[in-house]
Amino acid sequence: MPELYIDGAWRAALAGGQRDIRCPADGSLTVTVDEAGPDDTLDAILAARRAFDESSWPSGSVHDRCALLHRVADLLASHKSDVARAESLDTGKRLVESEYDVDDVVAVFRFYAGAAAGTAGRVVDTGRPDVRSRVVHEPIGVCALITPWNYPLLQTSWKVAPCLAAGNTFVLKPSELTPSTAILLMRYLIEAGLPAGVGNLVLGAGPQAGALLTTHPGVDLVSFTGGLGTGRQLMAAVAPTVKKVALELGGKNPNIVFADADLEVALDFALTAIFLHSGQVCSAGARLLIEGSVKDKFVDELVVRAERIRLGGPFDDKAETGPLISAEHRAKVEAYVEAGRGEGAQVRCGGSRPDDPALSVGFYYLPTILDGCTSSMSVVQNESFGPVLTVETFVDEDDAVRIANDTIFGLAGAVWTSNAGRAERVASRLRMGTVWINDYHPYVPQAEWGGYKQSGVGRELGVAGLDEYRETKHIWHNVRPEVQRWFGDG
Ligand code: TXE
Numbered sequence: 001m002p003e004l005y006i007d008g009a010w011r012a013a014l015a016g017g018q019r020d021i022r023c024p025a026d027g028s029l030t031v032t033v034d035e036a037g038p039d040d041t042l043d044a045i046l047a048a049r050r051a052f053d054e055s056s057w058p059s060g061s062v063h064d065r066c067a068l069l070h071r072v073a074d075l076l077a078s079h080k081s082d083v084a085r086a087e088s089l090d091t092g093k094r095l096v097e098s099e100y101d102v103d104d105v106v107a108v109f110r111f112y113a114g115a116a117a118g119t120a121g122r123v124v125d126t127g128r129p130d131v132r133s134r135v136v137h138e139p140i141g142v143c144a145l146i147t148p149w150n151y152p153l154l155q156t157s158w159k160v161a162p163c164l165a166a167g168n169t170f171v172l173k174p175s176e177l178t179p180s181t182a183i184l185l186m187r188y189l190i191e192a193g194l195p196a197g198v199g200n201l202v203l204g205a206g207p208q209a210g211a212l213l214t215t216h217p218g219v220d221l222v223s224f225t226g227g228l229g230t231g232r233q234l235m236a237a238v239a240p241t242v243k244k245v246a247l248e249l250g251g252k253n254p255n256i257v258f259a260d261a262d263l264e265v266a267l268d269f270a271l272t273a274i275f276l277h278s279g280q281v282c283s284a285g286a287r288l289l290i291e292g293s294v295k296d297k298f299v300d301e302l303v304v305r306a307e308r309i310r311l312g313g314p315f316d317d318k319a320e321t322g323p324l325i326s327a328e329h330r331a332k333v334e335a336y337v338e339a340g341r342g343e344g345a346q347v348r349c350g351g352s353r354p355d356d357p358a359l360s361v362g363f364y365y366l367p368t369i370l371d372g373c374t375s376s377m378s379v380v381q382n383e384s385f386g387p388v389l390t391v392e393t394f395v396d397e398d399d400a401v402r403i404a405n406d407t408i409f410g411l412a413g414a415v416w417t418s419n420a421g422r423a424e425r426v427a428s429r430l431r432m433g434t435v436w437i438n439d440y441h442p443y444v445p446q447a448e449w450g451g452y453k454q455s456g457v458g459r460e461l462g463v464a465g466l467d468e469y470r471e472t473k474h475i476w477h478n479v480r481p482e483v484q485r486w487f488g489d490g
Pocket of ligand 1: 146147149206207210213214225226227228230234250332
């Protein structure tokens, strides 16, 4: 079956484009998919436009839309193992992590089914008894949803679920590297009853399949998760048609450990913060900020444990983390570590590919710790999006906050301390969209997610994540209109 889904039909690309998707763990062929060109994307935009302008979908009942989202959640839950397997083959991530992702995706669809139903608008008291005034929400229109490769289905669900809950139509373009779960999701949406044209899927590389989504006047909103460079390009591309944009662009997230923290727990979490999914996580705790008095002991032990991390493919039960997404991405991580060495960072562990011949065909890179870093170094400022932790030392609370905020990013961060007052003070001073206290990485669909500063624009998840996909309209109804005679009557 062809893999582009446009105007209610599966079809191949007009120009016949195709791409082989290979598992990053061993290079094996996962699937060959159709790959869209601009003509296909144009058809998808026009189909979404017609479905928005001419069908009853956007003005239909919220109840029906929410029921559809629940049916999609049911389908995802009942096909969990197929979906997780497809995700692991595309990304190389451990099967168990993909299974957690599917659970989260189901929760996201269910959350938005509930959130849309419970937030219809509000009545405004104007102070005038002759006026009924209310604020209502309406869908924005055609949404372009552009997603990355690290959490392909999860990040897609953060966009598709609120987009549909609010009554929009969409064109989804997943990363060209990881299209499989987007295809599955599209099938479940169709099975759940999504009308033709409301949801459209184009696969392919950004410039060929995605660029038109950012320039075509028929698109009203672009929601994008990906790299900072692409995000900047995209913001410029939407300017002539003044589209709404929602951007999630990654981070350089500080994990701040005070000497009075439970250091055993903090150590354990410092590993997960950065090495989960080999650091390919926008909120990865890539900067360890450690109080000077406990630094040596903490980092020595961190190095010992990082060296013990077992790498392996998605179906290797002993593996604790997997490969990087591609040869190109690994080359980028390697260049990043070399830059660190050049700047004087001390490579305490890793800093190379693993020796194990069994891992030589995959895009593996060893967990790496760069010690002796300062915020003036490029390795502290730039996102590696790999298993690379930089270590900086601070002397007190003010110093920790100053160093933590000293980047252009502001996505997430954590503070570890047993002093509750300090924890709250630091949390409120961190210029980041998420702050964890004595924890790292958890998120829930009910709470907003997104970045301060150059980590992005707008929010995903929570009610604000739904508002991204809604226009707000004030309706003023004068129930006793009377002549005003502001101007004379002649
Ligand atoms: O992402 P891109 P890449 C960061 C991470 C990584 C870097 C680059 O640092 O090393 O970004 O990764 C589509 N018009 N993050 O190059 O290019 C593209 O096809 C329309 C952080 O893989 O930003 C894909 O679907 N679309 C991040 C999506 O944009 C375009 C997750 C993201 O790809 C396009 C991933 C164009 N001109 C990487 N160019 C996070 N925030 O979680 C590309 N795309």
